[in-house]
Amino acid sequence: MSRPIPTTPWWRDAVVYQVYPRSFRDHDGDGVGDLRGIVEGLGALAELGVDAIWLNPFYPSPQVDAGYDVSDHREVDPLFGDLATFDELVAASHALGLRVVVDLVPNHTSDQHPWFRRALAAAPGSPERQRYLFRPGRGALGDRPPNDWQSVFGGPAWTRVRGHDPTAGEWYLHLFAPQQPDLDWTNAEVRAEYEDVLRFWLDRGVDGFRIDVAHGLAKDPGMPDLSGRFATSGLAHSGHPHWDRDEVHEVFRSWRRVLDGYPGDRMFVAEAYLADAMRLARYVRSDELHTAFNFRFLMATWDVAELRAAVDETLTSHAAVGAPATWVLSNHDVVRTVTRYGGGVAGHRRARAAALLMFALPGSAYVYQGEELGLPEVVDLPDSARQDPTYRRTGGALPGRDGCRVPIPWDAERPACGFSPTGASWLPQPKDWSLLSRDRQQRDGSSMLHLYRRAIALRRSLGTAAPGAAPFEWLDLGPDVLAFSRGSFVSLTNLGPTPVRLPGPGEVVLSSDPAASDRTTSERTVATDVTVWFEPTA
Ligand code: NOJ
Numbered sequence: 206m207s208r209p210i211p212t213t214p215w216w217r218d219a220v221v222y223q224v225y226p227r228s229f230r231d232h233d234g235d236g237v238g239d240l241r242g243i244v245e246g247l248g249a250l251a252e253l254g255v256d257a258i259w260l261n262p263f264y265p266s267p268q269v270d271a272g273y274d275v276s277d278h279r280e281v282d283p284l285f286g287d288l289a290t291f292d293e294l295v296a297a298s299h300a301l302g303l304r305v306v307v308d309l310v311p312n313h314t315s316d317q318h319p320w321f322r323r324a325l326a327a328a329p330g331s332p333e334r335q336r337y338l339f340r341p342g343r344g345a346l347g348d349r350p351p352n353d354w355q356s357v358f359g360g361p362a363w364t365r366v367r368g369h370d371p372t373a374g375e376w377y378l379h380l381f382a383p384q385q386p387d388l389d390w391t392n393a394e395v396r397a398e399y400e401d402v403l404r405f406w407l408d409r410g411v412d413g414f415r416i417d418v419a420h421g422l423a424k425d426p427g428m429p430d431l432s433g434r435f436a437t438s439g440l441a442h443s444g445h446p447h448w449d450r451d452e453v454h455e456v457f458r459s460w461r462r463v464l465d466g467y468p469g470d471r472m473f474v475a476e477a478y479l480a481d482a483m484r485l486a487r488y489v490r491s492d493e494l495h496t497a498f499n500f501r502f503l504m505a506t507w508d509v510a511e512l513r514a515a516v517d518e519t520l521t522s523h524a525a526v527g528a529p530a531t532w533v534l535s536n537h538d539v540v541r542t543v544t545r546y547g548g549g550v551a552g553h554r555r556a557r558a559a560a561l562l563m564f565a566l567p568g569s570a571y572v573y574q575g576e577e578l579g580l581p582e583v584v585d586l587p588d589s590a591r592q593d594p595t596y597r598r599t600g601g602a603l604p605g606r607d608g609c610r611v612p613i614p615w616d617a618e619r620p621a622c623g624f625s626p627t628g629a630s631w632l633p634q635p636k637d638w639s640l641l642s643r644d645r646q647q648r649d650g651s652s653m654l655h656l657y658r659r660a661i662a663l664r665r666s667l668g669t670a671a672p673g674a675a676p677f678e679w680l681d682l683g684p685d686v687l688a689f690s691r692g693s694f695v696s697l698t699n700l701g702p703t704p705v706r707l708p709g710p711g712e713v714v715l716s717s718d719p720a721a722s723d724r725t726t727s728e729r730t731v732a733t734d735v736t737v738w739f740e741p742t743a
Pocket of ligand 1: 273537
């Protein structure tokens with residue numbers, strides 16, 4: 206199935222499918238997904254109707270943080286393939302009308318990156334050390350960390366250099382694992398290097414970059430203690446000494462200049478966990494990044510007021526800078542939607558309703574692999590299988606993110622549900638994974654997969670995706686209902702305990718109710734935890 210690549214800026218209203226390479230599809234049978242496996246799976250994604258794929262990091266890495274500890278930004282880790290296969294992946298994607306977005310990890314490198322190895326071997330104050338954030342410790346012996354900053358994964362954000370450094374025993378900053386030292390973004394070499402990395406992948410034909418920890422690049426030079434005033438995790442608040450500092454924007458302006466030097470509509474999407482929507486909008490000003498993930502929407506619970514506030518704040522703040530919103534329900538860092546919304550039948554039902562709500566909103570939408578299959582979080586992984594550093598760094602207090610990263614099921618009858626030809630799987634799949642496999646759902650007209658496919662196709666044909674195309678307006682249908690019109694089309698979600706009536710005559714073009722989604726329905730009511738798309742008769 207081949208579609209021409211449209212010429213308008215695709216990223217304003219695209220549906221982007223997040224491929225988590227380790228868990229998408231394993232071609233070589235070692236139990237870890239790979240680039241060749243992704244090439245094999247592209248047909249299924251084109252069939253789903255998405256416009257683009259975003260690939261999590263596949264670069265050489267010791268894999269301490271599943272590839273977010275990059276040791277070479279211009280290569281492919283042999284675990285996943287090689288550059289030739291990457292080039293094939295880009296060509297095959299483009300042939301199917303799919304854009305390709307890759308991950309850029311600028312806040313930190315791996316401790317095995319040549320730069321960090323050289324920094325350890327060099328003296329305090331040397332140019333090699335100045336690419337990172339080395340500082341002397343506190344106390345007469347320098348044996349206390351420079352400040353009280355914490356790692357997002359638990360424990361202190363500083364590690365003292367030992368063995369290599371008989372003179373000073375400096376400490377280095379790592380907002381994530383100790384194997385992920387933070388770079389110093391005031392350093393000219395760091396700035397130049399990443400611009401070059403952008404060019405490397407742009408030259409290979411990528412259509413965009415997802416910017417990891419975009420809000421973390423700049424640190425308060427005074428490195429003041431948090432002193433309990435600021436949290437490390439969650440949505441960051443203004444004034445934080447290492448999140449969302451104004452200096453990050455100059456970096457993005459320089460990247461934008463690099464990107465704009467290339468033909469075609471290339472784009473950036475920022476990962477920035479911010480509490481204030483207006484602060485987030487600063488990342489998507491016209492000379493900075495194009496889009497930013499909407500975590501405010503992802504974090505809203507299944508509640509009318511919360512969801513409505515998230516939508517309002519997002520649309521208002523983005524309109525102020527002329528940028529399109531994004532809508533995200535899940536990714537590789539958060540508990541899967543079905544489980545977050547309550548699990549079981551109710552969670553599944555709500556996840557279906559949330560998907561239609563998301564696809565009806567103006568802007569672009571992200572689908573995390575397996576979301577279209579309604580996969581739940583795997584909550585019973587054996588502790589010995591867990592790999593996320595969060596689990597060990599919090600002494601097991603937090604389970605970590607492995608439960609949303611379990612390899613996805615393709616084919617009920619095959620080993621590892623078709624994930625891997627040998628049946629190997631880097632995280633064990635639950636026993637009943639086959640019930641959710643893609644092949645089964647393809648044969649079931651009421652499946653989550655069919656709902657996603659229909660919603661994505663309809664969204665395009667109804668022309669509601671583009672922010673300007675169909676003006677957004679809330680409809681007041683009572684306290685339990687989220688309803689809005691997009692031009693000639695209405696999306697209505699009932700979060701209340703009793704059915705609600707449709708607002709007038711018209712046709713239901715899609716319903717998330719599994720009992721009704723296989724056909725247009727003549728039902729005049731919308732049941733609990735159901736979204737319908739409705740075209741009122743004029
Ligand atoms: C955000 C990524 O999504 C996450 O998986 C990673 O652990 C951190 N950034 C650190 O790179």
